[in-house]
Amino acid sequence: xxxxxxxxxxxxxxxxxxxxxxxxxxxxxxxxxxxxxxxxxxxxxxxxxxxxxxxxxxxxxxxxxxxxxxxxxxxxxxxxxxxxxxxxxxxxxxxxxxxxxxxxxxxxxxxxxxxxxxxxxxxxxxxxxxxxxxxxxxxxxxxxxxxxxxxxxxxxxxxxxxxxxxxxxxxxxxxxxxxxxxxxxxxxxxxxxxxxxxxxxxxxxxxxxxxxxxxxxxxxxxxxxxxxxxxxxxxxxxxxxxxxxxxxxxxxxxxxxxxxxxxxxxxxxxxxxxxxxxxxxxxxxxxxxxxxxxxxxxxxxxxxxxxx
Amino acid sequence: xxxxxxxxxxxxxxxxxxxxxxxxxxxxxxxxxxxxxxxxxxxxxxxxxxxxxxxxxxxxxxxxxxxxxxxxxxxxxxxxxxxxxxxxxxxxxxxxxxxxxxxxxxxxxxxxxxxxxxxxxxxxxxxxxxxxxxxxxxxxxxxxxxxxxxxxxxxxxxxxxxxxxxxxxxxxxxxxxxxxxxxxxxxxxxxxxxxxxxxxxxxxxxxxxxxxxxxxxxxxxxxxxxxxxxxxxxxxxxxxxxxxxxxxxxxxxxxxxxxxxxxxxxxxxxxxxxxxxxxxxxxxxxxxxxxxxxxxxxxxxxxxxxxxxxxxxxxxxxxxxxxxxxxxxxx
Amino acid sequence: xxxxxxxxxxxxxxxxxxxxxxxxxxxxxxxxxxxxxxxxxxxxxxxxxxxxxxxxxxxxxxxxxxxxxxxxxxxxxxxxxxxxxxxxxxxxxxxxxxxxxxxxxxxxxxxxxxxxxxxxxxxxxxxxxxxxxxxxxxxxxxxxxxxxxxxxxxxxxxxxxxxxxxxxxxxxxxxxxxxxxxxxxxxxxxxxxxxxxxxxxxxxxxxxxxxxxxxxxxxxxxxxxxxxxxxxxxxxxxxxxxxxxxxxxxxxxxxxxxxxxxxxxxxxxxxxxxxxxxxxxxxxxxxxxxxxxxxxxxxxxxxxx
Numbered sequence: 004x005x006x007x008x009x010x011x012x013x014x015x016x017x018x019x020x021x022x023x024x025x026x027x028x029x030x031x032x033x034x035x036x037x038x039x040x041x042x043x044x045x046x047x048x049x050x051x052x053x054x055x056x057x058x059x060x061x062x063x064x065x066x067x068x069x070x071x072x073x074x075x076x077x078x079x080x081x082x083x084x085x086x087x088x089x090x091x092x093x094x095x096x097x098x099x100x101x102x103x104x105x106x107x108x109x110x111x112x113x114x115x116x117x118x119x120x121x122x123x124x125x126x127x128x129x130x131x132x133x134x135x136x137x138x139x140x141x142x143x144x145x146x147x148x149x150x151x152x153x154x155x156x157x158x159x160x161x162x163x164x165x166x167x168x169x170x171x172x173x174x175x176x177x178x179x180x181x182x183x184x185x186x187x188x189x190x191x192x193x194x195x196x197x198x199x200x201x202x203x204x205x206x207x208x209x210x211x212x213x214x215x216x217x218x219x220x221x222x223x224x225x226x227x228x229x230x231x232x233x234x235x236x237x238x239x240x241x242x243x244x245x246x247x248x249x250x251x252x253x254x255x256x257x258x259x260x261x262x263x264x265x266x267x268x269x270x271x272x273x274x275x276x277x278x279x280x281x282x283x284x285x286x287x288x289x290x291x292x293x294x295x296x297x298x299x300x301x302x303x304x305x306x307x308x309x310x311x
Numbered sequence: 312x313x314x315x316x317x318x319x320x321x322x323x324x325x326x327x328x329x330x331x332x333x334x335x336x337x338x339x340x341x342x343x344x345x346x347x348x349x350x351x352x353x354x355x356x357x358x359x360x361x362x363x364x365x366x367x368x369x370x371x372x373x374x375x376x377x378x379x380x381x382x383x384x385x386x387x388x389x390x391x392x393x394x395x396x397x398x399x400x401x402x403x404x405x406x407x408x409x410x411x412x413x414x415x416x417x418x419x420x421x422x423x424x425x426x427x428x429x430x431x432x433x434x435x436x437x438x439x440x441x442x443x444x445x446x447x448x449x450x451x452x453x454x455x456x457x458x459x460x461x462x463x464x465x466x467x468x469x470x471x472x473x474x475x476x477x478x479x480x481x482x483x484x485x486x487x488x489x490x491x492x493x494x495x496x497x498x499x500x501x502x503x504x505x506x507x508x509x510x511x512x513x514x515x516x517x518x519x520x521x522x523x524x525x526x527x528x529x530x531x532x533x534x535x536x537x538x539x540x541x542x543x544x545x546x547x548x549x550x551x552x553x554x555x556x557x558x559x560x561x562x563x564x565x566x567x568x569x570x571x572x573x574x575x576x577x578x579x580x581x582x583x584x585x586x587x588x589x590x591x592x593x594x595x596x597x598x599x600x601x602x603x604x605x606x607x608x609x610x611x612x613x614x615x616x617x618x619x620x621x622x623x624x625x626x627x628x629x630x631x632x633x634x635x636x637x638x639x640x641x642x
Numbered sequence: 643x644x645x646x647x648x649x650x651x652x653x654x655x656x657x658x659x660x661x662x663x664x665x666x667x668x669x670x671x672x673x674x675x676x677x678x679x680x681x682x683x684x685x686x687x688x689x690x691x692x693x694x695x696x697x698x699x700x701x702x703x704x705x706x707x708x709x710x711x712x713x714x715x716x717x718x719x720x721x722x723x724x725x726x727x728x729x730x731x732x733x734x735x736x737x738x739x740x741x742x743x744x745x746x747x748x749x750x751x752x753x754x755x756x757x758x759x760x761x762x763x764x765x766x767x768x769x770x771x772x773x774x775x776x777x778x779x780x781x782x783x784x785x786x787x788x789x790x791x792x793x794x795x796x797x798x799x800x801x802x803x804x805x806x807x808x809x810x811x812x813x814x815x816x817x818x819x820x821x822x823x824x825x826x827x828x829x830x831x832x833x834x835x836x837x838x839x840x841x842x843x844x845x846x847x848x849x850x851x852x853x854x855x856x857x858x859x860x861x862x863x864x865x866x867x868x869x870x871x872x873x874x875x876x877x878x879x880x881x882x883x884x885x886x887x888x889x890x891x892x893x894x895x896x897x898x899x900x901x902x903x904x905x906x907x908x909x910x911x912x913x914x915x916x917x918x919x920x921x922x923x924x925x926x927x928x929x930x931x932x933x934x935x936x937x938x939x940x941x942x943x944x945x946x947x
Contacts, residue, residue, distance in 0.1 A: 400852065
């Protein structure tokens with residue numbers, strides 16, 4: 004489309020370069036350009052997608068049954084350390100295929116990450132939005148609860164509660180989810196307060212919109228980008244806590260293939276076969292790194308003015 | 312005629328960026344004599360602030376400054392080291408900024424900030440520096456000056472803070488003050504007071520001042536000389552009488568049409584406007600920078616625009632006929 | 643100012659009370675604590691005896707205040723497992739954990755603040771990118787895995803440092819690095835962000851216009867402002883670090899309170915767990931209280947309001 008550029012005073016030039024400079028890209032184009040130009044976001048997203056596919060299609064991809072023991076083939080080295088392609092990443096101390104356990108382990112980590120982030124997200128967002136929107140006494144109560152929650156040592160409490168209730172995947176996920184709502188509450192409270200003070204919220208109230216309607220159509224869309232960033236950060240947090248609990252032997256119980264548990268099981272053999280510890284730890288690190296990269300990237304892309 | 316205090320030739324500021332280099336200041340020339348007040352006028356984004364920052368050597372790291380000459384009191388500012396510039400700043404050239412609310416450090420007292428420049432540039436006991444601070448606070452019209460020294464910026468109003476900023480600039484009795492829209496952020500009544508104060512002090516202490524403003528009324532009252540800036544160029548420079556009574560550049564005429572004049576502007580008669588916006592500053596501009604908004608624009612405006620002169624009254628426009636091209640001598 | 647400190651103190655007290663109630667309630671999470679203490683195969687009469695001996699037959703609030711009254715005096719009851727007063731057990735171990743926490747925080751601050759400042763002075767430079775890489779890795783690396791790698795490299799391969807124990811300062815080097823690296827990214831990022839913010843502010847330009855040297859601008863005018871939020875963060879991180887010492891201490895077999903927590907949790911030794919949760923929480927509460935008061939002193943705007 005050719006743009007006819009006219010001098011506002013009427014004196015027209017054909018395609019004056021000075022006037023053409025004034026026209027720039029649309030906001031949508033700028034967002035797309037930021038996404039495609041953000042390496043961290045792209046790399047993080049790709050790694051997460053890959054690991055998620057791995058978790059979903061684990062039964063199709065895994066070369067062996069992750070629970071099948073074979074005491075004859077214990078601690079076979081990975082293929083790059085002289086092992087065979089039968090077990091590309093070797094076998095563990097019970098002769099279970101390490102690659103298959105790793106693939107199934109992605110299910111545990113991702114499940115915990117997603118479900119715990121959803122639980123804590125619902126709790127924390129509700130509290131934070133309520134505190135930020137209603138202020139006053141509601142805010143005082145929520146702020147107090149946040150303070151109480153922050154004072155409790157997460158790993159210790161999670162460990163104690165899981166130890167008492169028994170370390171099933173459900174218990175670990177629920178406990179972690181119930182403990183990690185603090186950042187949601189803090190961030191959502193702050194963002195809601197900010198948005199609430201804007202003119203368009205006052206305008207909505209002035210035309211008689213109900214409180215739920217304002218919360219849903221005015222507040223939520225404007226704090227959603229911050230929410231997404233916190234979701235990713237807390238997913239990573241939950242995954243790390245599960246791994247730590249399982250590593251300490253008080254989280255997910257054997258024989259469930261959890262990456263933290265695999266590190267823990269490999270620990271005793273670490274001085275002879277360091278790869279038993281290195282491989283699951285490296286995968287865990289990669290997943291958490293990817294999630295954090297994506298979170299940082301989302302923050303950069305959706306709120307470029309807040310970039311630090 | 313004595314040599315000027317500040318002499319600038321072909322000053323340029325460039326901002327390299329991903330989508331092409333920006334040229335917010337495109338080769339400007341001017342001289343400032345001792346004790347003279349030069350007002351730089353122009354709309355937002357015309358490069359006024361960057362010009363003043365480049366004189367002080369305070370441009371950001373990503374900005375590039377170049378010039379054919381930049382001399383202050385015989386010192387070549389272009390070749391000056393960081394150390395030499397630091398010795399000049401605050402001591403012999405001082406600056407007053409637009410935003411009094413944020414230009415003071417929130418965590419230090421007024422007193423500490425006032426005496427900082429003095430202690431940096433002159434060896435003197437703290438007590439003596441504080442006495443000087445009190446003296447200057449009184450001079451800028453702050454009551455109970457001694458007790459103000461222990462106060463923090465947030466305890467003062469905007470007008471008071473700007474008075475403090477003025478006192479701070481005067482601490483070492485500089486030869487030149489650059490005031491970058493010093494009253495823009497203040498209430499209208501305070502604006503007049505602060506400007507009057509600044510003007511009186513500059514005259515009293517016989518300093519030179521570059522006052523950046525877009526208030527033409529102020530210019531008419533305080534300036535010795537005027538420089539009209541548009542899109543990074545000085546489109547017209549001259550004495551107040553020359554520029555205001557016989558504006559030679561269409562942009563200056565447009566600016567002057569925007570203000571009502573008692574006796575001239577009739578009741579209900581619309582004020583002038585300049586349509587359009589300042590062009591983007593990416594890339595070099597061939598021809599006149601004002602042509603996209605100029606009522607007289609024509610094909611000739613796309614060609615090179617020589618700087619022309621009438622008895623030291625300089626302008627850049629092809630349309631006002633009958634004047635000779637300028638020599639390379641400014642103002 | 644005094645009002646602020648008093649209000650803040652009141653809040654801290656209220657939070658402590660709530661946390662103490664929550665940690666007290668832990669023993670009821672498992673169902674009937676008397677059954678748990680009496681052990682498997684105990685008869686009804688045994689359980690009843692335990693119930694009245696420990697006072698579990700009283701209303702919960704009465705039990706709570708009785709427990710709290712003792713706890714305030716430093717008596718957390720006897721450990722089920724070690725059969726020793728919990729207070730003695732914890733006191734014995736706490737010094738190691740506190741030492742480790744201080745070392746870790748010291749390490750984090752010494753690395754994070756200069757890195758953050760330099761990164762902010764030259765955004766997008768090599769230093770900035772390296773610092774960012776360090777912080778991104780630090781936020782993602784599981785501390786237990788990082789600890790194990792350090793052991794393999796420095797204790798086993800290079801034989802520079804002992805892998806476990808508490809005999810000398812050498813034992814604290816690797817735990818300090820692991821714990822400090824956990825807190826370092828957040829502090830680094832906040833310092834960098836704060837400095838970037840401050841360095842773009844008008845008063846920095848004022849300082850330069852006065853002829854201040856770059857160092858003076860950075861530290862006297864810049865860092866002095868940017869450090870205020872870092873103080874709060876460091877306090878919070880310090881609390882988190884002590885809570886996180888459980889992982890680090892168990893990797894390096896450091897005989898501290900974190901290790902004790904792991905032992906007592908694994909052995910269902912609830913009085914010890916309760917006491918440790920409360921003590922770690924109290925550390926956090928006290929640290930953040932100190933930080934808030936310190937902040938009020940550092941920031942004149944807060945001091946006078």
